Each structure stands twice: as C-alpha cells, then as structure tokens.
Amino acid sequence: MKLYTKGGDKGRTSLIGGERVCKTDVRVEAYGTADELQANIAYLADKMAHEESLLPYVEDCRKICSLLMTTCSLLAIGCGGKGKVPSLTEENIAWLEGRIDALQAELKPVEYFTIPGGCELSSFCHICRTVCRRAERRAIEAAENYEIDHSLLVFLNRLSDYLYALCRTITERLGAEEVLWQP
Secondary structure: OOOOOOOOOOOEEEOEOOOEEEOOOHHHHHHHHHHHHHHHHHHHHHHHOOOHHHHHHHHHHHHHHHHHHHHHHHHOEOOOOOOOOOOOOHHHHHHHHHHHHHHHHOOOOOOOOEOOOOOHHHHHHHHHHHHHHHHHHHHHHHHHHOOOOHHHHHHHHHHHHHHHHHHHHHHHHOOOOOOEOOO
16 A cells, blocks of 8 residues: 555545545644644653653653544544544543642642743753644634534643643753743
8 A cells, every 4th residue: 555645635635434625624733733742742752761760751651642643533533434533531531630640749839830941851841732732722623613522622631731740840850940930
C-alpha cells in the first residue's frame, strides 16, 4: 500500500465514516491541532528522558500521547462514523486529575501565575500548554457546529492544567528559577 493516495490533492479529506470534507473544516483543524500537541508532547518526553529527575513524567507524556490519538480520532468522526471510536473514559480523566494532584502536592504554592522561562524544558512545556489551549478552543468550535464527544473537551481542559503543573515541576526539579508574573 502506498503512503500517498492523491485523494487530498484538491483540498479535501475523509473523516471516519467516509464523509469527505474540506481540509479547512473545523473538525480537521481541531484534530490537526491536537495532533500538533501530541507531537510536541512526544518531543518534550524525549527531551525529559535525558534528565534523571524528570524520568517519572516521561511515562505520563507517553500515555497522554496515546490519549491524544484517541482525541484526534474522536474529532475526526464524520457522518457514518459514530460508534467507530471509543470515547475517553472517566478513568482516563481521573488518572489525569490524579497526576495533576500529585504534581501540585510537591510544589510550593505561588501567588502569581508563572511566566514561561527559567529553563529550556520548562519553556517548551509552556509551548505544549499553549498548543493544548488552542486545541481546546478548536475542539470547542467544532462542538458548536457538530456532535463532538464531550469527554475530549474535558480531557483537553485537564491536560492544560497538567501541563501547567508539569512546567512548574520541571523548573523545580532542574533547580531553575521560576519566573513569576509581577502585575
């Protein structure tokens, strides 16, 4: 089987179920942004794998990438595709919330938001967080126009919180200075 099909040469693509849509369809934009987030988180995990103190979070990122693949698939459901992709589960959301709670339990409270900076890995994690927020906005936009599985909206919202907590954890574990917003 060839990698290319030529089916998208005229700016259209197929959704799960066979529906053909323009590549600028909000669902395509939403799953494309979630895919971009997945690639960024995979890269973050690869970079963290070189830091002994960050190894516990590499596995989190690998699991998140798998859940993001499910998210992309849920966003790619078109006419005739309902029921072909399993939803994200309450257990998936509970796992992510548990990971957020575990990260927060080890961090000192801050009075102000942190600003990206302090060290390269933390700044890159902030990039992942901002891409996650964009993926969430695109998914919400898709949900305003199409029937979109609500579980993925919850997941993306929690994921941005996880990434914020991970940014702070990376800064602390690497002994970098946390940059705080000074209003």
